[in-house]
Every structure is written in C-alpha cells, then in structure tokens.
Ligand SMILES: Nc1ncnc2c1ncn2[C@@H]1O[C@H](COP(=O)(O)OP(=O)(O)O)[C@@H](O)[C@H]1O
C-alpha cells in the first residue's frame with residue numbers, strides 16, 4: 001500500500017479524538033508532554049507503556065474526569081469528533097455521555113442487571129416516558145452487544161454484583177451503550193480478570209469495533225497485539241510512537257519501543 | 267468529512283442539562299444552608315457568653331475561692347474539681363475501653379458472646395445520665411463504700427463514657443486496612459505482635475482524638491456527679507480521690523438557680539470558663555491528631 005492510498009483511507013475514516021499539544025500537570029508535576037495524537041473513528045487503539053507513563057492520565061483527560069482533582073492544570077486542546085471538549089461553552093455532562101469509561105475493576109452498581117443497564121438511560125432521557133417494552137428492548141440490545149444476553153436473559157432481576165468478574169466487566173460496558181456514546185475509554189479493563197475472562201472481553205472489544213471508537217490501556221503486549229488495530233507507545237508522559245499495531249510489533253521505529261515490547265523494561 | 271462532524275456540536279448544553287443543573291444548584295444551596303445553620307447556635311451562645319460573662323474573667327476569678335454565699339469571689343475549687351473528675355474518669359475509661367475495643371475488633375469471633383457485648387454497648391450508650399447517676403450511688407457510693415467522692419463520681423462518668431470510647435476506638439482500629447493485618451500474619455506474627463507493631467501505631471491518632479473528644483463532653487455533665495461526688499459548696503480543695511469536690515457544671519447550676527442575689531454576669535462567666543475548658547480539650551485533641559497524622563506512613 002503506498003502512502004497516498006493510506007492517507008486517503010485515513011481521511012475517509014475520520015478522527016474520533018484529536019489532541020493538540022496537550023500538556024497536563026498535577027500540581028508542579030508534569031504528567032503529559034506535548035501529546036499530539038489522531039485517533040481514528042471506529043478503530044480499536046491500544047495505549048501501552050510502562051507504569052506511570054501517563055496512560056491513565058491521558059485517558060482520564062478525554063472524559064474530563066481529571067479536573068475533579070482541584071490541582072490539575074491542562075494546556076492544549078482535545079477535540080472529540082471535531083469539537084473541543086475543553087471549550088468554555090461545553091457541558092461536562094454531555095462529554096461524559098459521549099465518552100464512556102470502563103475501569104480496571106468492574107464497578108456495577110449494587111442493583112439488578114436490568115437496573116444497571118437502564119441507569120444511565122433513565123438519567124439522560126427524563127423528558128420521555130418509556131414503556132416497559134421499550135426498556136426491555138434497550139436492555140436486550142445492550143446485553144446482546146456485549147455478548148451477555150444469552151447468559152443472563154432469564155436472570156435480569158439478579159443482583160449485578162453476584163455476576164462473575166468477567167460478566168460484571170461486560171455489564172459495565174453494556175451499561176454505557178444505551179446512552180449512545182461515540183468513544184469508549186477502557187483503562188486496563190482485563191487486569192482483574194482471569195485468562196478466560198480476558199479472552200472473552202477481548203473478543204467483545206473486537207466485536208464493538210466499527211460501532212464505537214475504542215481506546216484501551218493495557219499492560220499486556222499480547223492483548224495489544226490481538227485486540228487493537230492501532231497502537232500508541234508512551235514513555236514518561238510523551239508519545240514515542242503511534243502506528244498500526246501490526247507494524248509496531250514487527251518493525252518498531254524507535255529503540256525505546258523495541259525495548260519495551262521485548263520486555264527489556266516496564 | 268464524516269457525518270458525525272456535520273451534525274451540531276454534541277457537547278453543548280441541552281434543555282435537559284439546564285433543568286438538571288437547576289435542580290443540582292437548588293439542592294446544593296439547600297444543603298449548604300442547613301450546614302451553615304449549624305454555626306448559628308454556636309455563634310449565638312459564644313457571643314452571649316463573651317458579652318455578658320467576659321467582664322467576669324480575671325486571674326482572681328479563676329484562682330480564688332467563692333465568697334459571700336457564692337455571690338462573689340472566684341471559682342477555683344470548681345475548676346480544679348472538674349479537672350479531677352474528668353481526669354480520673356479518663357484514667358479509668360480509656361484503658362478499659364481501648365482494651366475492650368481491641369478485643370472486639372481484633373480477636374472476637376462473631377458469636378453470641380460478642381453479639382451480647384455489642385448489644386450491651388449499644389444499650390449502655392442509651393441509658394439516660396440520671397439513671398447512671400443513681401447506678402453510681404448504688405454501686406460506687408454505697409456498695410463499694412467509696413462514699414460521695416471524686417472516685418465514685420469519676421467511676422460513674424467512666425461507665426457512662428465507656429460505650430463512646432469503645433466505639434471511637436473500634437472505628438479507628440477498623441480503619442486500618444485488613445491487608446496490613448494479613449501482611450503481618452503472613453510473616454508469622456501473632457495477633458498481639460500485629461496489634462502492637464502495626465495496628466496500634468497506625469490507629470493511635472484516631473483513638474486518642476476520638477477518645478479525648480468524647481470524654482471532653484463529660485466535662486459538662488451534671489447529673490452523674492451530683493449525687494456521687496460533687497458538692498454544692500466546699501471551700502477547701504480536694505486532697506485525694508476520696509474527697510468530695512465542687513465542679514464547674516454543678517456550680518453553674520447552683521449560681522444560676524439556687525443562690526439568691528448573684529450578680530448577673532457571674533453565671534455567664536462560669537459558663538464561659540466551662541465552655542473554654544471543653545474547647546481547649548477539643549483543640550488539644552485536634553492538634554494531637556494533626557501531629558500524629560504527620561507521622562503516619564499511609
Ligand atoms: N491524582 C494524581 N495526583 C498526582 N500525581 C498523579 C496522580 N495520578 C497520577 N499521577 C502521576 O502521574 C504520572 C502518570 O500516572 P498514570 O497516568 O496513572 O500512569 P499509568 O496509567 O501510565 O500507569 C505518574 O507519575 C503518577 O505518579
């Protein structure tokens with residue numbers, strides 16, 4: 001594939017997230033340095049790098065959760081689908097709606113599976129009354145998308161906290177979907193799961209590709225390799241390399257990337 | 267350009283956001299108002315006391331005996347008496363309460379014995395102070411034969427504060443993460459070694475401050491000491507725990523209601539000193555907490 005066709009594909013795909021000289025400080029400590037990234041729409045992009053290199057920090061600035069800490073300062077811009085989410089007229093709630101986040105430990109609410117799925121939906125659709133049938137449909141649709149429907153369809157009233165960790169994590173993803181997010185952020189979504197659960201969640205992430213733009217932080221090289229199309233390598237708050245996953249693992253362009261991938265540090 | 271970019275900016279405020287934010291603001295203001303309301307009684311009490319009783323304060327007021335049927339002179343015997351009563355009560359209730367809390371938090375299994383102790387603690391905390399007073403008379407003054415004395419009164423206070431000491435201590439102990447205990451056991455430490463080396467050092471700030479805070483409240487108790495050790499008027503200072511004594515709380519009651527021709531400022535002055543004693547203990551406990559927090563390692 002020559003350069004021209006590749007560029008035209010990129011243009012057609014469009015950008016989900018674009019950052020421009022993003023710098024972030026926790027108090028006096030600078031955690032991100034001039035991050036310039038273009039993350040494509042509908043792709044699964046993985047974010048790798050040693051602990052403390054700023055992966056979570058970057059992720060958390062895309063749904064503006066960082067700023068809850070009073071001492072965080074951000075410079076630069078983050079555009080999500082072409083709109084700067086740090087613009088003064090932006091409504092935080094809308095950002096959180098568009099940009100869903102999945103955490104390391106599954107955090108279902110202490111309620112039934114059904115209520116978990118409908119929680120966000122009800123928050124954001126208070127002006128319309130939904131019938132039971134509509135709600136049932138939403139629940140089924142969301143659970144089907146995360147490949148959980150067949151397993152729990154007869155137990156929708158069961159406590160969500162009683163599910164296995166793998167199922168809980170899938171539920172946490174399903175819970176975001178009725179709100180119709182366009183970007184899903186996942187911060188080490190499999191690190192609390194066993195290998196079987198990890199494989200199942202990876203399969204799900206692969207399944208959601210195309211419908212959502214997914215950015216996933218992982219410590220697991222094999223996972224980055226298997227479950228992502230593009231890969232970003234970060235080191236000490238800087239982006240070192242961003243390419244197709246296949247290329248990164250076969251022909252890394254930087255010595256640091258090669259060292260990290262081969263397990264020489266991190 | 268993709269279709270998503272063509273539609274309007276999805277991050278702008280919607281009508282739904284506006285109404286949600288209005289409700290949000292309403293509740294915040296409501297809650298803030300209620301929290302602010304709390305300051306009001308404190309302010310009113312303190313200003314009244316300072317305005318009306320501030321003039322009474324002097325070295326002589328604090329450090330001389332009351333004279334002329336308690337309508338003149340100072341409050342020294344009452345001041346010292348309260349220090350005695352609270353001090354002895356602390357000496358009794360803290361070791362007992364802390365030990366009991368350590369047992370309940372670190373050793374006790376969940377069985378009928380533990381549950382009945384917990385039930386006893388809850389019930390003890392609910393007993394009205396006048397009942398404690400009568401219990402104190404029966405148990406300490408008469409049965410143990412301490413007579414009406416500082417010892418009997420302080421023991422009554424100690425029994426009364428025991429539940430809060432236990433609860434405050436237990437909460438501090440339980441705030442130490444279970445992982446610390448497991449780490450110790452895993453290296454072959456016994457329970458006592460774990461408590462001694464890890465749990466107590468990490469909870470002592472909470473225990474001390476909780477305990478001081480709770481006990482300082484007994485400074486103002488009147489009923490439990492009235493029949494057990496505090497006296498109306500004794501012009502001599504107590505020499506040992508077997509003496510009777512005057513006390514600030516009872517003295518305030520007496521000069522406010524029992525003695526004729528008391529100058530108007532006197533009761534306010536007594537109340538001001540009493541409150542100052544409690545605030546002083548509270549500040550000491552907060553200072554202690556800050557000092558010990560600074561040394562904490564997690
Ligand atoms: N809330 C915070 N306050 C101060 N420093 C933080 C905070 N969160 C993270 N950091 C620091 O920022 C750097 C990046 O952290 P993080 O984004 O969590 O790294 P990663 O997810 O790649 O392991 C680290 O050095 C970390 O110590």
Ligand SMILES: [Mg+2]
Pocket residue numbers: 055056057187
């Ligand atoms: Mg992280």
